[in-house]
Amino acid sequence: MTTQPDPVHHLLDRLLRDVLLPEEREQLAGAVRILQARVNEQGGAASVAVSAVRLMNQAGAQRDAAEARVRELEAQVARLTPGTSPAEHCGHQIPALTKHTERTECVLRPGHHGSHATQHGARWWWISNAEATP
Ligand SMILES: [Zn+2]
Structure with a gap:
C-alpha cells in the first residue's frame, strides 16, 4: 500500500487549519481527483479479477465434465473393440x-x-x- 504524497498531507493540514490559499485549493482538488481515479482503476481491476476467477471456475467444471465424458467414451470403445471384452x-x-x-x-x-x-x-x-x- 502506498502512502499519500506529502503535498496532499500539507494541503490537508492547511485546509483543516482554514488557511488554504485559492491556488492550494485547486491543487488539493486536483490531488483528490487523481486519487479518485486510482480508486476507480483499482475497482475496475478487482472486477476484472473476479470475472477471471469466475471464468476459470467455469472452465474447470467444463474440463471435469469433458474428462468424465472422455472416460465414458473410452470405456465404450474398449467394450466395443473386439478382443478387449466379450x-x-x-x-x-x-x-x-x-x-x-x-x-x-x-x-x-x-x-x-x-x-x-x-x-x-x-x-x-x-x-x-x-x-x-x-
Ligand atoms: Zn448381468
Missing part, C-alpha cells in the same frame, strides 16, 4: 459398495438368468430386481 454382455454395473469398488460390468450374455458376474467371478444381484435373483 462381444456382447449384460453390462449391469457392479454396485459401488465402497468408494474403492472397481466399477466393472456384468460379463454374462444379455438376458442371462441368475446373478450378475464380473470377469473375476464376483457375483451380485439387485434385491428389487426379481429376474436377477439366483
Whole structure:
C-alpha cells in the first residue's frame, strides 16, 4: 500500500487549519481527483479479477465434465473393440459398495438368468430386481 504524497498531507493540514490559499485549493482538488481515479482503476481491476476467477471456475467444471465424458467414451470403445471384452454382455454395473469398488460390468450374455458376474467371478444381484435373483 502506498502512502499519500506529502503535498496532499500539507494541503490537508492547511485546509483543516482554514488557511488554504485559492491556488492550494485547486491543487488539493486536483490531488483528490487523481486519487479518485486510482480508486476507480483499482475497482475496475478487482472486477476484472473476479470475472477471471469466475471464468476459470467455469472452465474447470467444463474440463471435469469433458474428462468424465472422455472416460465414458473410452470405456465404450474398449467394450466395443473386439478382443478387449466379450462381444456382447449384460453390462449391469457392479454396485459401488465402497468408494474403492472397481466399477466393472456384468460379463454374462444379455438376458442371462441368475446373478450378475464380473470377469473375476464376483457375483451380485439387485434385491428389487426379481429376474436377477439366483
Ligand atoms: Zn448381468
